[in-house]
Amino acid sequence: MDRLAQTFARCKAEGRPAFVSYVCAGDPDVETSKAILKSLAEAGADVLEVGVPFSDPLADGLTNQLASQRALESGMTFDHLLEIMAATRAATDKPIVLYCYYNLLFSFGVEAYCAKVKAAGGDGLLVLDCPPEEASDLIAACRKHGLANVFIVAPTTPPARIALIAKHASGFIYYVSREGVTGERSELATNLSSAVAEIRKHTALPICVGFGISSAAHVQAVGKVADGVVVGSALVNVIAAHKDKRSEAAAAIGAKVRELLGK
DSSP, X not given: OOHHHHHHXXXXXXXXXXXXXXXXXXXXXXXXXXXXXHXXXXXXXXXXXXXXXXXXXTTOOHXXXXXXXXXHHTTOOHHHHHHHHHHHHHHOOSOEEEEEOHHHHHHHOHHHHHHHHHHTTOOEEEETTOOGGGOHHHHHHHHHHTOEEEEEEOTTOOHHHHHHHHHHOOSOEEEEOSSSOOOOXXXXXXXXXXXXXXXXXXXXXXXXXXXXXXXXXXXXXXHXXXXXXXXXXXXXXXXXXXXXXXXXXXXXXXXXXXXXXXX
């Protein structure tokens, strides 16, 4: 059983959802990013979702766009990403899933990209803008190199397409709880229970819910219907607040995770 499957099985046995944290690699710099990911794992994150900085992050709201911009301005490269992943893997056995855009894989070479990600300790890829109809190369490369291939289901996805996505997905299904881009929200979507129930008709994979989850109350509410809860912007905002006092960022983000988990 791989790390992702083990993690979701353990969380289920403990009667709780997996906490999936999102931060952007290299935000605000390489060394601070390593410390932040280690702190996330130690504070209670079950799965580390790591954004790959990109110049045109079309699925992201302002918070995560600025995180990507900070990382790129600090000099982030693919080699630095692999360095951050390897350091994180040396520090924790928590699963690492990259959140990225297809052009980064396509320009590098999809199979070569997957091979390097796996060698650096990665467990999966969530490629935002690569739908299953166009993902044959990605799916094949992920299978060859033992990476989960996570696909997204949106509130607007019809049942027939959910079935298609579920057929090709592995690791888990990522349900985007709201239309639009990433970002903190004051209220959760009202139809989460029915949306997750519909996805469950088509797959036995764990279902994680993200986009707009920003408080302990949100985490608790989503955890009642989903197998995993994804928090991104609320964590990235902590990094943004500490971009000029970087030595304090890792501790601050660990405190935020504990707050969100009600610890």
